[in-house]
Amino acid sequence: MCYHERVSGPQILQYARRRAGLTQRQLAAATGVPQPTIARIERGTVTPRLTTLERLLHAAGAELETVPRLGLGV
Numbered sequence: 001m002c003y004h005e006r007v008s009g010p011q012i013l014q015y016a017r018r019r020a021g022l023t024q025r026q027l028a029a030a031t032g033v034p035q036p037t038i039a040r041i042e043r044g045t046v047t048p049r050l051t052t053l054e055r056l057l058h059a060a061g062a063e064l065e066t067v068p069r070l071g072l073g074v
Contacts, residue, residue: 010044013053016062017042030059 017027017038024042028035033056040046041056048056054064 010042012062012064013038013056013060014042016057016060019062020060022060027056027059031055 017024022030024035024038027033028038033052037046037048038056041048041053050064050066057064
């Protein structure tokens, strides 16, 4: 998946999950992350650890690419 716009964790997770044709329950079963936690992440009421978000996205067939910003106006 290539997603070049700035998006939040909730947006990208929900997008990837839906694109993969997965329900929250299916994603939970595949990752071991409880379904209520996935729902809270997608609503933006909880911020997941980076490793958790990577695991969820990987299970949905997506990758998380991080680009460091060093505060240099880049």
